[in-house]
Amino acid sequence: MQNLQWSSTVSDSASFTEAVNEASEQIIASLDGQQPDLAVVFVSSHHSTSYSSAPGAFAEALGARVLIGCSAAGVIGGGQEVERRPGIAISAAILPGVDIIPFHLNQDELPSPDAAPEEWQALLGIRPEDCPAIMLLPDPFTLRSDHLLAGLDFAYPSTVKIGGLASGGGQPGTNALFLNEKMIGTGAVGVAFTGDLAVETVVAQGCRPIGKPPMVTESELNVISRLGDKTPMEVLRDIFETATAREKRLIRRSLQIGIVMDRLAQDRREGEFLIRNVLGADEEDGTLAVGELVQEGQIVQFFIRDAQAADEDLRMMLEEYIDNLDEGDAPASALLFSCLGRGQYLYGSPDHDIGMFTEMVADIPIAGFFSNGEIGPIGDQTFLHGYTASFPLFKQRSKAAG
Numbered sequence: 001m002q003n004l005q006w007s008s009t010v011s012d013s014a015s016f017t018e019a020v021n022e023a024s025e026q027i028i029a030s031l032d033g034q035q036p037d038l039a040v041v042f043v044s045s046h047h048s049t050s051y052s053s054a055p056g057a058f059a060e061a062l063g064a065r066v067l068i069g070c071s072a073a074g075v076i077g078g079g080q081e082v083e084r085r086p087g088i089a090i091s092a093a094i095l096p097g098v099d100i101i102p103f104h105l106n107q108d109e110l111p112s113p114d115a116a117p118e119e120w121q122a123l124l125g126i127r128p129e130d131c132p133a134i135m136l137l138p139d140p141f142t143l144r145s146d147h148l149l150a151g152l153d154f155a156y157p158s159t160v161k162i163g164g165l166a167s168g169g170g171q172p173g174t175n176a177l178f179l180n181e182k183m184i185g186t187g188a189v190g191v192a193f194t195g196d197l198a199v200e201t202v203v204a205q206g207c208r209p210i211g212k213p214p215m216v217t218e219s220e221l222n223v224i225s226r227l228g229d230k231t232p233m234e235v236l237r238d239i240f241e242t243a244t245a246r247e248k249r250l251i252r253r254s255l256q257i258g259i260v261m262d263r264l265a266q267d268r269r270e271g272e273f274l275i276r277n278v279l280g281a282d283e284e285d286g287t288l289a290v291g292e293l294v295q296e297g298q299i300v301q302f303f304i305r306d307a308q309a310a311d312e313d314l315r316m317m318l319e320e321y322i323d324n325l326d327e328g329d330a331p332a333s334a335l336l337f338s339c340l341g342r343g344q345y346l347y348g349s350p351d352h353d354i355g356m357f358t359e360m361v362a363d364i365p366i367a368g369f370f371s372n373g374e375i376g377p378i379g380d381q382t383f384l385h386g387y388t389a390s391f392p393l394f395k396q397r398s399k400a401a402g
Contacts (some may be wrong), residue, residue: 004197004396005094006333007031008365010077010304012087016043019088024061027092030365034091036062038100038191040335041069042076042177042369045098045168046086051176052183059181064092066100069178069192070137070166072369073372074343079358081351082372083343091335091367097196097398101126103239104179106187107143113150120155123378126192128156132397135335136163138188140372141172148188149382159381160199162392163190164337164371195313198397200331203376204317205275206310206342206387207256208302210247211239218293222279223287227300231286237303250304257290260299273301274378275385305387307347314353314389318360321393330361331393335367337339339387343370353389 007030011019033379039062043054043239050057051071058067075082077089103124111119121128134152138145145165152161166175177179178186193199214235218226227235240251276291303309336354344350354366375382376390 002096004096004332004394005031006091006365006394008077008089008091008333008367010075010080010087010089010367012082012084012085014086016047019086020057020061021089023090024058027062027090030036031094033093034094036064037066037095037098038093039064039067040091040367041067042072042089042367043069043176043202043272044072044075044082044087047088048168052177055178055181055183060277062092066102066191067178067180068189070133071168071176072371073167073340074370076338076354077367079351079354081343081354083350089367089369091333091365093333095197099194101192101194102179102189104187104189105143105148105190106182110147111151115146115151115199117155124192126194129194129212130194131156131159131192132197133160133162133193133246133392133394134190135392136161136188136190136375138163138165138176139177139186140165141175142186142234143188145373145375145384149384153382157380160201160377160392161375162199162201162335162337162390163375164241164369165373167340167372180337196397198395200393200395201376202317202321202391202393203378203385204314204389206313206389207258207275207305208309209233209258209301210243210251210304210310211302213299213301216296216298216300218295219296222291222293223289224294224300225287232288233283233286236302247304250306254305256303256305258301258303259292259294272379274383275303296400310342310346311352314356315360318357322361329395331395333364333394334366335392336366337371337374337390338368339374339389340370340372341387342389357391
């Protein structure tokens with residue numbers, strides 16, 4: 001049985017042509033001269049004048065059967081997180097026994113949210129039982145990613161969905177999506193995988209819990225009125241009174257709320273909470289507005305976020321992943337979709353997340369980018385996250401099963 005082969009690299013050359021050639025030569029050499037079945041490419045906004053020519057340049061240099069990618073505020077690869085300077089990153093693979101189906105979707109092509117699963121399946125032309133994973137790179141300005149993810153979850157419930165929102169541009173028309181030899185300015189590009197591939201995920205939302213997790217006893221849409229027998233503001237005051245001085249500063253500055261999405265879950269691990277922003281509070285009636293629809297009976301948990309919390313959360317999620325690995329079952333490769341608010345901006349030093357992954361999990365090929373939103377599962381649903389590091393990890397399904 002032929003094994004999967006992966007390679008990743010990064011170039012921070014200021015010349016786009018030099019960066020493509022340098023990185024591509026390293027990829028081809030690492031793959032023993034073979035042209036890859038898949039190339040995933042990320043191009044920093046410093047090279048924005050070359051977006052239109054980028055797919056053709058990569059196609060010529062790599063000769064990949066399928067190429068997908070997007071613009072990026074910063075790129076990740078070769079053990080580095082390249083921020084605030086030019087960069088391109090490439091992850092490329094030889095994937096025996098795997099079919100890769102590329103697609104492009106615009107908002108007006110998406111079925112309605114209440115459409116039958118068959119309408120979504122017809123969109124991709126793939127049966128759910130044949131599809132272990134879908135990778136998505138949407139443009140944040142021209143496609144509603146929450147609509148897309150909800151539809152794909154409905155139609156492909158057992159399929160892992162991964163990806164990140166294109167970045168580097170601050171307004172419509174300034175990001176770029178790449179698919180084979182085309183540069184596309186709208187919608188989402190993606191690839192669906194079939195065959196001998198397994199994809200696992202680590203989703204670290206960068207927070208740590210504070211206080212105890214109460215149950216929502218009264219709510220309407222995204223407004224929580226009662227937690228247990230108290231108002232949310234009463235619960236927060238209780239937490240604040242016992243908090244340290246540092247925790248009090250973070251409560252004022254970066255309070256988040258986590259929501260258990262699987263109400264049947266017995267084990268309320270931190271990783272199973274969907275983290276959302278606290279949007280506002282009503283001091284008079286004690287209610288709290290949050291960035292997600294909330295239902296009575298759901299368990300919630302308040303969280304705080306800073307560099308230390310993000311470090312501790314990623315370490316905990318990676319430890320949990322390692323603990324569940326069988327001996328000799330390390331992934332062959334990984335991608336990293338990291339929030340724009342992480343990296344040097346959060347930690348004050350470069351290469352934090354990729355360095356921790358390499359040190360704790362494995363020194364394997366890994367590439368990615370700093371995105372406008374990160375796609376990854378919490379429980380059995382897929383969400384668009386913020387402030388998150390989302391790692392898809394790739395394995396050969398036949399080896400993982402064996």
